[in-house]
Amino acid sequence: MKLEKSRFTSEAAPQSNVGLGVIINNDFAAIVPVNSGLIGGRQTNIVSARDLHKALGVGKDFSTWITDRITDYGFAIGSDYIVNKAISPKLGKSPTGAACSPVTVGRPGKDYLLSISTAKEIAMLERNEQGRAVRRYFIQCEEELQRSVPEIASRYRQHLKARINAAGRFTAMCEALELARMEQGKATQRHHYTNESNMLSRIVLGGLTAKQWAQTNGVEGEPRDSMNAEQLEHFAYLENTNITMIDMGMEFDQRKAELTRLSQRWMAKHLEVAHD
Structure with a gap:
């Protein structure tokens, strides 16, 4: 080179x-x-x-x-x-x-x-x-x-906080999924984690997986590193909610439907706050 x-x-x-x-x-x-x-x-x-x-x-x-x-x-x-x-x-x-x-x-x-x-x-x-x-x-x-430039520094800190929070919630969600499947006597394979991740990504990113979103937006590397703070906060909210649903024993399709409904409420509330 x-x-x-x-x-x-x-x-x-x-x-x-x-x-x-x-x-x-x-x-x-x-x-x-x-x-x-x-x-x-x-x-x-x-x-x-x-x-x-x-x-x-x-x-x-x-x-x-x-x-x-x-x-x-x-x-x-x-x-x-x-x-x-x-x-x-x-x-x-x-x-x-x-x-x-x-x-x-x-x-x-x-x-x-x-x-x-x-x-x-x-x-x-x-x-x-x-x-x-x-x-x-x-x-x-x-x-x-x-x-x-305090307003720029504030945006950077907000993004960093959202990125760390979303990463922590994703890890906890994977652990909850593994524990729930273990209690059912089932092994957890790589595709089980991928299914959860893709389900949440399609809700947050308008029907796209994180990989598809990155390709569409010309993003290199880890997609979440290039997402904005609102998207990351959205992910963290859904991941945290999904943990509760997994603990309750809800099946994948049931969780997907409920998370989609709650996502719409979350976006509506944030839209109201933005217009205040």
């Missing part, structure tokens, strides 16, 4: 001992170069995972570190990152497997090209001084946004 130098790219190459003040007081390109590239056929700003690993001063070897991060936090290939294989004459390998100083002979170098949002998230997960500095940087950005 060919990368074009972006105007967002730092003029200086990233250093593993990058100063904390630089991280806090400048943009993300001060930590690691940001380039222009394609992920999932979509033009976006990307970051080399190898560069990020170096800039953050991670003690763990690169391959283990990046695969652990991808697995533990569910980053998706084709939307959050892509894999790039290229000859890298600057990458050597120490006896322990860690990346080391430049060597004279090149070797195939496997890199992970991350979307900038994925790179930021990974950076904030590091439990060292660089990682803590990155977290402080984004906290300061949020505080500055609150001071300068």
Whole structure:
């Protein structure tokens, strides 16, 4: 994959001992170069995972570190990152497997090209001084946004709250479904969870599943990350109600009909509030 130098790219190459003040007081390109590239056929700003690993001063070897991060936090290939294989004459390998100083002979170098949002998230997960500095940087950005444009900051917080609430309710709904089926002596398969999810999505999203909605709206990655706060609140309400119905032993079709009716009431009430 060919990368074009972006105007967002730092003029200086990233250093593993990058100063904390630089991280806090400048943009993300001060930590690691940001380039222009394609992920999932979509033009976006990307970051080399190898560069990020170096800039953050991670003690763990690169391959283990990046695969652990991808697995533990569910980053998706084709939307959050892509894999790039290229000859890298600057990458050597120490006896322990860690990346080391430049060597004279090149070797195939496997890199992970991350979307900038994925790179930021990974950076904030590091439990060292660089990682803590990155977290402080984004906290300061949020505080500055609150001071300068409070109404935008408020919308962001509302969306974050709705996203977290909907995620929590979905997990609880799946647990309730599994428990109810277990009490009936039935195993719960993947498609049972999918059926519940698609049922609620079609109610909230006008007859579309989340996947269909994402395709229709050109959304990459997890669909709920791109939904607005009202849609997420709608999901959380229906998920919470569905938990109660599952606990009551109501069958799927009965729950679907009742949730559809309650959804219409919920939307009517929110429409009234919006017009007040």
